[in-house]
Amino acid sequence: MTCGRSSNAFSVSAVEQATWLRFAVLSASAAAAAILVWYLVQRPPLDLRVKLWLLLGLGVFPALAAATSTVAGMEATTHREFCGSCHVMDSHFQNAVDPAAQSLAARHSRNPFFGDRSCYVCHADYGMYGYALTKAGGLRHVYEYYLGGYRQMPLEKALKVIHLRKPYDNLNCRQCHTTTVDDWQSVPDHSAFKAELDSNRVSCVSAGCHGYAHPFTKAQSTPETSR
Amino acid sequence: MSLRERLLRHSVPGLLRLACFLALLALALIGYSVLDPTPLPVILAMSVGHVIGGTAFACYLLSVVLDAIGSPRLHEKVPKV
Numbered sequence: 001m002t003c004g005r006s007s008n009a010f011s012v013s014a015v016e017q018a019t020w021l022r023f024a025v026l027s028a029s030a031a032a033a034a035i036l037v038w039y040l041v042q043r044p045p046l047d048l049r050v051k052l053w054l055l056l057g058l059g060v061f062p063a064l065a066a067a068t069s070t071v072a073g074m075e076a077t078t079h080r081e082f083c084g085s086c087h088v089m090d091s092h093f094q095n096a097v098d099p100a101a102q103s104l105a106a107r108h109s110r111n112p113f114f115g116d117r118s119c120y121v122c123h124a125d126y127g128m129y130g131y132a133l134t135k136a137g138g139l140r141h142v143y144e145y146y147l148g149g150y151r152q153m154p155l156e157k158a159l160k161v162i163h164l165r166k167p168y169d170n171l172n173c174r175q176c177h178t179t180t181v182d183d184w185q186s187v188p189d190h191s192a193f194k195a196e197l198d199s200n201r202v203s204c205v206s207a208g209c210h211g212y213a214h215p216f217t218k219a220q221s222t223p224e225t226s227r
Numbered sequence: 228m229s230l231r232e233r234l235l236r237h238s239v240p241g242l243l244r245l246a247c248f249l250a251l252l253a254l255a256l257i258g259y260s261v262l263d264p265t266p267l268p269v270i271l272a273m274s275v276g277h278v279i280g281g282t283a284f285a286c287y288l289l290s291v292v293l294d295a296i297g298s299p300r301l302h303e304k305v306p307k308v
Contacts, residue, residue, distance in 0.1 A: 022261045029254040036247040046239065046294055054243065058250050058287040062257075062280050069257045073273050076264030085265045142270050 021072035025065050032061035077138075078120040080109070086141075088150050088158035092119075092214050104205060104213040113176070122172055122213075140165075159216050168213075170197050173204045239294045246286035253280035 035057030044050050076082055084093030095101050096109040096118060109118040144150050150158065177184070179197075184190055189209070196202035205211030253276045260272030 025261045026258060029258045033251060033254055036251055040244065040247050043240075046243070051291060051294075054246075054287060058246055059284050062250055062254060062284070065254060065257050066277055066280055069261055069276075070273055072261050073264065073269040076261075076269060079264075082264060082266070082269075139270070142266055146267070 018072060018075050021068050021075065024068040025072055028061045028065035028068065032057045032065065035061070078117045080116045080119050083119040086145050086150070087155060088145070088153060088162060090155055091159060091216060095215055101215070103215045104211055124172070167200050168203050168205060170200055170204050173210075177204075239290045239297070242286045242290035242293070246283045246290065249279050249283035249286065253277070253283060 035053055039050070039054060039057065080093065080096060083089050084096075092105065095103055096105050098106055099110065101107075105118065105122070108114050108122065111118075114121045150162065153161075179185070179190070179194075190197070193202045197204065203209070203211065205213040256268070256276035256279070257272045260268040260276070
């Protein structure tokens with residue numbers, strides 16, 4: 001298997017990066033807050049020196065904190081714990097972290113190439129991860145959770161009624177599992193459904209193929225809502 | 228002292244205090260988002276936090292401009308010791 005989007009080394013470096021980002025955010029915030037509290041308490045006359053200190057406290061340090069916190073926030077959204085923090089994802093999260101689980105999602109989550117970013121690596125095309133437009137689209141999840149009724153929805157109901165907004169893109173699988181090698185092409189079903197797989201009319205994670213990805217039956221559920 | 232000068236004299240420190248309080252609020256949101264990176268704090272920091280922080284900086288810039296406009300006239304009124 002080849003995988004260009006994630007690696008163990010990348011995960012380690014991402015953790016170090018996140019730690020440094022948090023440190024930078026908190027340092028810049030603390031420096032700015034110290035200047036602002038000093039100004040509010042001391043109320044010095046507004047001379048050039050004070051204006052420059054306030055430029056640091058109201059401009060430079062907050063801008064630094066805002067920029068680094070944005071990067072840190074984007075980074076945080078790629079972690080499985082972030083996805084699992086909404087209760088409607090509890091079953092998916094618990095299955096993914098279960099070392100004995102045999103679902104496609106669980107097996108991929110145990111792969112060091114996916115690590116604790118397995119949700120992001122597989123779902124980056126539609127969730128609140130990845131590029132800015134994808135993240136903007138992911139705001140729908142936040143809206144649906146806090147204002148759309150998902151927050152009050154029991155997990156049992158959520159498993160039945162919450163569905164992917166669009167069919168899972170086979171291209172996500174094919175970023176690692178290439179279709180150009182003989183091993184893939186020698187499977188009769190692969191050759192027979194090549195056009196359907198290319199156009200997402202048949203999913204790699206269909207029942208009877210390699211899925212379902214998560215161990216929750218979708219066949220009996222009613223697609224009342226989508227996420 | 229004219230009304231304009233009185234407004235300038237009082238609005239500059241007031242604007243700066245407002246800017247400081249707004250910036251502290253924005254920094255609190257931003258700091259909380261990295262300590263508890265769950266959806267709501269992260270989204271709030273990257274939206275509301277940035278707007279409040281931007282407003283704080285705008286207040287600071289406005290106060291500097293008002294101070295620059297008002298300072299010469301105000302200084303003229305200050306008796307030399």
